[in-house]
Amino acid sequence: xxxxxxxxxxxxxxxxxxxxxxxxxxxxxxxxxxxxxxxxxxxxxxxxxxxxxxxxxxxxxxxxxxxxxxxxxxxxxxxxxxxxxxxxxxxxxxxxxxxxxxxxxxxxxxxxxxxxxxxxxxxxxxxxxxxxxxxxxxxxxxxxxxxxxxxxxxxxxxxxxxxxxxxxxxxxxxxxxxxxxxxxxxxxxxxxxxxxxxxxxxxxxxxxxxxxxxxxxxxxxxxxxxxxxxxxxxxxxxxxxxxxxxxxxxxxxxxxxxxxxxxxxxxxxxxxx
Numbered sequence: 005x006x007x008x009x010x011x012x013x014x015x016x017x018x019x020x021x022x023x024x025x026x027x028x029x030x031x032x033x034x035x036x037x038x039x040x041x042x043x044x045x046x047x048x049x050x051x052x053x054x055x056x057x058x059x060x061x062x063x064x065x066x067x068x069x070x071x072x073x074x075x076x077x078x079x080x081x082x083x084x085x086x087x088x089x090x091x092x093x094x095x096x097x098x099x100x101x102x103x104x105x106x107x108x109x110x111x112x113x114x115x116x117x118x119x120x121x122x123x124x125x126x127x128x129x130x131x132x133x134x135x136x137x138x139x140x141x142x143x144x145x146x147x148x149x150x151x152x153x154x155x156x157x158x159x160x161x162x163x164x165x166x167x168x169x170x171x172x173x174x175x176x177x178x179x180x181x182x183x184x185x186x187x188x189x190x191x192x193x194x195x196x197x198x199x200x201x202x203x204x205x206x207x208x209x210x211x212x213x214x215x216x217x218x219x220x221x222x223x224x225x226x227x228x229x230x231x232x233x234x235x236x237x238x239x240x241x242x243x244x245x246x247x248x249x250x251x252x253x254x255x256x257x258x259x260x261x262x263x264x265x266x267x268x269x270x271x272x273x274x275x276x277x
């Protein structure tokens with residue numbers, strides 16, 4: 005696929021915009037307008053759909069495109085959604101379109117269309133799945149009223165899927181590490197200076213020495229020296245161990261996603277010196 009330079013530029017801006025995301029709650033605010041600038045569509049939604057009836061939450065872009073009452077209607081008919089059912093059945097995450105499963109005539113015969121899609125309107129949709137608990141379907145859906153999404157649109161979303169998944173996992177990891185550090189008993193950090201605690205908090209957010217130095221207006225060498233003192237005081241030899249020890253854990257901090265512990269590979273180099 006030959007991607008126009010402007011699309012590449014916008015994709016880079018989207019990925020860069022997620023690099024410093026510290027809280028997964030802000031994920032949709034960055035991703036939805038970013039994808040809208042890349043793939044032409046009438047509306048996008050970030051969706052969290054649980055296994056039980058009524059466990060549906062979404063936010064839309066542009067804001068206000070859906071009425072508050074629409075969420076209950078969507079929840080009542082989400083069991084008919086071909087993309088949700090595909091992701092539940094296969095556990096896949098690749099981009100899929102409604103037209104992969106249903107013709108427009110078949111879609112129009114569903115209660116999902118009659119009670120929800122028709123009023124939006126949604127005639128065509130493509131989605132990608134994001135990381136979540138096994139029984140959940142979390143993802144982003146792009147919708148159009150007129151023309152269907154192309155294979156080029158699918159390929160572009162396929163290329164962006166891994167960076168988006170990584171960014172969401174990283175945001176969860178940073179948020180959980182920061183939250184764990186915030187609940188550390190004061191006595192555990194009593195031997196540290198205010199600056200050392202500040203640096204440890206930035207380390208918990210996944211910041212590199214260079215990024216920490218830039219935010220504190222000091223040199224990377226100064227940050228490295230502070231880290232040496234932190235390691236010595238905590239009796240550890242790495243960034244990850246320092247955050248875990250300060251949070252009162254005997255091992256690497258667990259990453260929690262919607263209440264369920266997930267085994268995850270480390271999304272970035274926590275142990276950069």
